[in-house]
Amino acid sequence: MSKRNAGLAGLLLLGIAGGAMVMAADKKVEVPAWLAPKIAGLPAAKREFLLSDKITNFAARHDLLFKRFVDKSPAEIEAYVDGMMQMTEDFKFKAGRDMGMIPLDTGDERFNAWKTKRPQSMNPKREPGPIYLDRYIGRWETGIKTFANAPVAITPEDLVAGKVDVAIVGAPLDMGSGYRGAKAGPAAMRATYGAGGIDMYTMVDPSDELNIVDYGDIAVDNMSTERTMSHVREEVAAIARTGAIPFIVGGDHSLEYSDVAGLADVHGKGSFGVVHFDSHYDAGKGGEHFITHGQPVYRAVKEGHVLGKNYIQVGLRGPWPGPEGFEWMRDNGVRYHAMPEVEKSGWNVVMERAVKEARDTGKKMYVSFDVDVLDPAFVTGTGTPVPGGLTMREAIPIVRRLCAETDIIGFEIVEVAPQLDVSYRTPLNANFIMHACLTGIAMRKKGLTQAHYLSDVTTEHGADTPAGKKRYKPEKVVKDVTKPI
Template sequence: MTIDSFELRAAKPVVATTMVAILLAPVTWAQDDTVQTPEYVVGEQAYPFDTNDPRVKDKPPIELPDSVAPKLNLLTAEEIEFLKSGAARRFAGSAEDTVEALEERTPEEVKAWVNAMQDVVANNRYTEGRDLPNIPLNTESPRFNAWRLQRPRSMDPEREPGPLPLGRYGGYGGPPTFGRFAIALSQEDLVAGEVDVAILGAPLNMGSGWRDSGAQATIDLRLFSWGMGGSDQYALIKPSEVLTIVDYGDVAVDNSSTERSMQHVRKIVREVAETGAIPMIVGGDHSLEYPNVAALADVYGKEKVSVIHFDSHYDAW
């Protein structure tokens, strides 16, 4: 850790010089880098990868005994094939269960039962003309980019750059931050404070399906991370004493578009890495792995970035 810290700090004078040039330049609204939207995102071509979920597999079809033929008198050939198909097994169960269900119903009830199953299967699938292939955004809105618009530094109260402690009593007695660390709001703060680690919240949640706790995680972890940075009984060090650690706030996300959110997350993570600080990202859902790793590759080069993959589900993005 000492060697890493030395290497990071050694690189910072160069970064600081760059930041001076940035401060002298005219202030403009902070925008993301121009990124060409892939055609499959706007629905102009199919996704360039397999979108089938390997966990969703139809069970094998069944054969029905001749004894239930009278129960099928009102069914069309297509409806009979559906009843025997793997798609119907989710509702009708095994062959034995299906035969039992048929024997308990009249032909009229059988037809209504089969039609209901067909409706459920059909309505679960995408239907051209009924379903939108993507979410249309109102590009005419004058506030189209309001969610990610960063306030120009010229609008901030004048202050010396550097991390801002918020606690009245050390790390206590103020708004909750990750580990009760001071906050930083800009690259200038990171450089001036010679920050080693910047913890960044990314409450992106749209890739988690029915598990909707990701957006709340950054708030909850700030409330309950008061012990972060304390003594480590295994390494026998106190990270907060050998490293300068800050809370870099939350990155904005667009709750209407995962793709647009990823562009912005990538920009802010890159912003941290460019100063030599190590970005630590708190999510959020598993889709965050892509913009986080891509941002580091932007700074250090793809050939110099490796991923140790514990449980970030690559199938989620």
């Protein structure tokens, strides 16, 4: 035994004998008086393991683990510790036994065929710019479906030539989640109305103020999340470099990592903040996969794409995270607004606080909207719904305000899984959320950036005012068109 281990064992033994505070690595663990004599005879390595953070693979806290030992003898406790230690070793990667990944056939001549773009020389000649696919102008239901009934752009040159303000692009990836189906989100949102037209709250029509295009879908390798992430990152960055704001329609929430990283490649690491709408905090760490729909916030902060102090979480609830998740957020300066805060203070107070925090960062902002932040009454088609969420009447104003009152560099809406919805409410409501952000950006372009701007036209009928009485001009009554002649 080394001097260090011998010294540590001595400290542990002293602590156990006294039934008080015991040092385990750099953390203090309190051993109950009734347990101290039962583990006094454990070898030093086993005591060190028992009092270390490694036991969190088996229990959330030491006190919860210790309760399992109440009726166990010292020998049974030692056997239990042996089992935990053996499992901890078995968890680890072992060369020769395990594969880090399934090898890809790099010799395949079509290795990158899934993301290879067709050269312009193979396309019909045309001037760069958006392409209108609808032969009609009267109704959104006709023609080829696009996001917000917008024209289509195919290349960055189209975005530049069309002076595009917003490029809406699909990212049909759902392998970052254990709940498949979100890959159908882009198609469902294109086929459902709600993303276009005037916003009655502000009387602003985004399509009148902004050049909006449907930029198609980003290619996905349906066998590899990792390869897909790299390509999504490249494509988001390519959109941003043209000056257009990328709107990404997922797909699952693992996309937040690649979307944020792509924007950081253009705008610079740490140069912008993120408002993250979600019932989950998505800052999980550990596990064998670096990128899943439960980890994008952690990876974005860990890699420095976004500083923790510039992350704002809205809508957290349910069984995850526990105390350790909130401790991580506090340690990293993340501002969070969980639904218990809404229950305590009311939604209007929480909304004002979150919007003010976003404005006060002084940073450009990115909005990440997981539809499971909404109550399942409004979104049934999502993989991890949690009761007690936001209503649409709560969600639309805060999204519209964030996109009007801060400088938005990107937006994403994710986790729309339409096959889990027997109605069409999930893609419908997702489109209205996206429309709220489009409205906000259009408002900002018009200079309507004052806090919680609403139109006088729709907030007051004015019929009883002098001006209203003066303009009173009732319709002339004509023949009843449904009455038989």
